[in-house]
Amino acid sequence: QEHRMLLYASCRIGIRPDDGIRLHFWRTHRLKGEAIHQIVDYSYAAEPIAKPHTVPVPADGSPYIEQLPVVDGFRCSDCRFLTTSRKLIRVHRSQAGHDHTTSCRGSNSGWTEVRLETLSPGSNARYWVL
Known part of the structure; x- marks a missing residue:
């Protein structure tokens, strides 16, 4: 669609x-x-125009959209959680019970640094990995 x-x-x-x-x-x-x-x-x-925070985001690995910024981010190694915040990836791993896979406190094992895009930054941001 x-x-x-x-x-x-x-x-x-x-x-x-x-x-x-x-x-x-x-x-x-x-x-x-x-x-x-x-x-x-x-x-x-141009109607109908969809709301950026409700349309399905492109699949991970899709080509970047030239009109949108590419940002540095983090992907959880145990689920599809994506964020641009190192603090939020740590909070997510702890709250989701993923910390058991982290060998050293303070290390970044348990997540991967990735390049992301979003249609709407801020609290409604939904990312995909480039």
């Missing part, structure tokens, strides 16, 4: 339709009035 999304190349993110478009351009770029109106009208011409 194909999903249409609005990727804003300057910010290198997927933007949520409707209010997400208005909020992004108002908060981030300080646009108002007619400028935002034109952007929203343009987005309606």
Whole structure:
């Protein structure tokens, strides 16, 4: 199934339709009035637009999407947990009960450093491994 999304190349993110478009351009770029109106009208011409945090992410190993940033991250060795935070990978391993496979406290055995992409950074980020 194909999903249409609005990727804003300057910010290198997927933007949520409707209010997400208005909020992004108002908060981030300080646009108002007619400028935002034109952007929203343009987005309606491209409908239906999916929300970046709800569409399936590409499979691990997929080619990178040129309009999105590539970031350094970590993959759990025991499951598919992905993050850009060394602290969160440690917390995940502890809370998920994966610590039993870590031989030395403080070492990074138990996870792998990887290159990631996401359609929407922040708390709704869902990553895939390049």
